Amino acid sequence: MLEELGLPYHLEKVDLDEKTWSQGNYNQLNPKSYVPALQIDDRPLLTECAVILEVIGTLATPSPLPPYNTAEYWEQRVWLNYIATELHKNFISPARYGNWLPNTPETKAQVWTRVKPRLAYVEKVLADRGPYLLGWEFSVADPYLFVMTNWMQRLNYSFDDFPWLKAFDATMRERPAVQRVLQQEGRPHSLEAKKD
Numbered sequence: 675m676l677e678e679l680g681l682p683y684h685l686e687k688v689d690l691d692e693k694t695w696s697q698g699n700y701n702q703l704n705p706k707s708y709v710p711a712l713q714i715d716d717r718p719l720l721t722e723c724a725v726i727l728e729v730i731g732t733l734a735t736p737s738p739l740p741p742y743n744t745a746e747y748w749e750q751r752v753w754l755n756y757i758a759t760e761l762h763k764n765f766i767s768p769a770r771y772g773n774w775l776p777n778t779p780e781t782k783a784q785v786w787t788r789v790k791p792r793l794a795y796v797e798k799v800l801a802d803r804g805p806y807l808l809g810w811e812f813s814v815a816d817p818y819l820f821v822m823t824n825w826m827q828r829l830n831y832s833f834d835d836f837p838w839l840k841a842f843d844a845t846m847r848e849r850p851a852v853q854r855v856l857q858q859e860g861r862p863h864s865l866e867a868k869k870d
């Protein structure tokens with residue numbers, strides 16, 4: 675979203691296995707011990723993707739957020755929460771070192787059993803009124819959903835039952851901001867060999 679909105683930012687890479695960053699112990703900065711975290715000026719450190727995305731939306735003029743307390747605003751909040759709780763945290767990759775699931779074909783299938791019905795709901799909504807989650811308007815929830823479709827690509831989960839999600843993924847990849855971000859991010863840790 676920072677890149678989409680043309681906002682200035684500085685990236686720091688976190689080693690999630692060692693819990694270190696360029697300034698040393700990452701847990702001292704963020705006791706939650708996970709990414710992402712966003713520091714805006716001298717405000718308290720922000721965590722939680724769903725909140726970070728919305729706060730970034732407040733930083734731009736004009737803001738991409740629907741006006742507060744409208745039906746669209748709450749719909750967007752529902753999507754952010756759905757992605758965070760039903761997709762993101764169920765979509766844990768057994769392939770990544772440090773995740774609590776052993777890295778076996780069975781656990782990969784288990785993850786899919788949990789995630790697939792949740793994706794099926796997203797697929798239905800996109801089919802009804804895509805290309806984006808809220809319809810024709812790109813919103814702060816879309817980059818979060820793209821993280822999930824990007825994981826599907828990287829981890830070889832099938833798009834066979836999800837033509838609309840596949841189209842969403844392709845639409846997002848056409849956005850110049852998304853292309854710049856993927857290039858900056860580089861090779862994902864989720865594809866590194868698990869050490870345990």
Ligand SMILES: N[C@@H](CCC(=O)N[C@@H](CS)C(=O)NCC(=O)O)C(=O)O
Nearest residue numbers: 690707708709710721722723724758
């Ligand atoms: N509740 C957090 C979860 C963030 C999260 O799960 N981050 C993962 C990467 S996708 C992580 O840093 N995991 C490292 C760890 O748990 O040790 C959010 O919504 O932002």
